[in-house]
Amino acid sequence: MTAPSTTHVPIRLDHPLPETLNAQIRYLLETQPDATALYFITPDGEQVISTRAFFEHAAEVAHALRQNGIQAGDLVVLVLEHSLDVLYSFWGAILLGAVPSIFPFLTEKLDPDRYFESLHALVERSGVRLIITYPALYHPLNSVLVDVEGMLPILVTDALTPGGDPDEFLTYTPTAESTAFLQHSSGSTGLQKGVMLSHRAVLNQLAGYSAAIRLQADDVICSWLPLYHDMGLIAGFIMPLMQGIPLVLMSPFYWVRAPHILLHAIQKYRGTLCWLPNFAYNLLATRVRDVHLENLDLSSMRAFINCSEPVRADSHQIFQEKYAAYGLAVDALTVSYAMAENTFAVTQSGMDGPQKYDRIQRRPFQEQNRAVPANGSDADGVLVMVSCGKPIPNCEVRVVDGDKKPLPERHIGEIALRSDSMLTGYYHQAEISAQALHEGWYLTGDLGYMAEGEVYVTGRKKDLIIVGGKNIYPQDIEAIVSQIDGVKDGRTVAFGVFNDKLGTEDIAVIAEITQDDEETQGRIQREARQRIVQATDVNARFVHLVGPKWLIKTSSGKIARNANREKFLQEMAAEGLL
């Protein structure tokens, strides 16, 4: 092991921070141009890219953007697959001081019309100045965006000039307060909220979070995460690149088809850190074939970090049991609570002591919003909560009641945070920005409690279904299904049902229908599933069609989501379909 003094990463709390990401690029090009920045893994093989080569490619994009009239501060949207193109384009915009934002790419499951519509809405609302995409998408995009006023060109990837020179752009220095890029809160229907992050906020996050995870120069980060989500963008892209440590990256589409490639990449490149949503632990524990596990060695891993959807103790357990035999360290499974509005991490667990699991009594939790430690004689049952750890440096967390007043330990309320890496605001949406902040505290909408300085997340204030780390609003699903011919207007309800086997939520939707012959049922079933996947890229597991007056309403005439959920679960359990 190398002495700690020589293995520090450059962006750290006990050193002056660079002013901007651009300044950090300059530093990296001066100090370690030949160091490997990226191992990019595709089904066709692997590419190894040095820091210098990486930013030369980015400079090509910067050059092309400038030729197309893009200036500092202009919003540039990237409609690109998870590829080198999107990586270079992102930094090309930053080199120029423009503001990049990554839009999820069109998949074979999404409805193209709907997809282009949401892109159109984004362009109109956010004043996008340019889109970078592939030649094949030029014409469809152009025809959708033709009516947008003041829209600058669509730049296609094959129009980039080879041999860009980063030095040409390195004289450019934005201010620390200027917006570095936009992250989008993940949602089902397009991108509603663009989170503006300044250079300073991002660098503060990198310094604070790097300290929390004890990041060192000899770390190697492995990731398959999508880049339009904070976990993939910050932990799985910007942090390693700016800290000058190698990133081993693969596409989520490749990974989902062959999950074992992540494990082999860790082994090959001696990976030390990897961020995963909870479902990935279940998938890797139960769905990797034995033939792909032969001679596997995960002993290089310092930490797997569970993030972006509710963390389950049993997911950790099955993962640990499966991979202990392959060198997984006992204390390697940790948790982070994170959100785009704080750039990324709010907390991190398990780095300076074992990961904590809090056993609490079920009844006070359900009836009094309190997390009372279990004492061994708990007839009503015990819940195991997984700690998200302590807040990272320069980030404060508190739990507040409905009047935004702080609550004592072990009382469940809304989680609020204050830090030096928070959003500047939501892009072109001053109103929502004002709503989310209260006296400098950002109200997260998440419910949870604090115990011994550690944060436990227990749920959401508003209904939200999180499927494999993707946020889906039940209202969106209900609206989609309501539009189907034969469904009674307004008589639908959607909610999440936790799937223990998969370690994530399933979508369930119930709809009252007017005719219940087999043919109509089949057609509505088919249409509901098709429309949901086309709009959200996520499947509905349960589509439950029922007769008139099945749905329970509240006294005020609203459809009661929880009561209907209970009724549905009982019916499904009775039929053995849960």
Add this chain to the structure above:
Amino acid sequence: MDIRQELKTFITKEIMRNPKYPLKDVEPLISGGLIDSFSLVEVQLFIEKKFGVWIDDMEMTVATCNTVDDIAKLIEARQ
């Protein structure tokens, strides 16, 4: 039971949790929103166990395995 029927029973009951769903042989499974990428792995494991046929991870795509018919043909060719 023939291969197509076995597949349909498995998919409607175990994945879609709706045994009454009138699944057709040529209906799009992946692009139709019936099966997601994660459930594809379950179909693969079922095929391996039931029919003794190995389908590689990378073969399970919309182009090659989007219908019961596609999958049945792949199984038949390898049995």
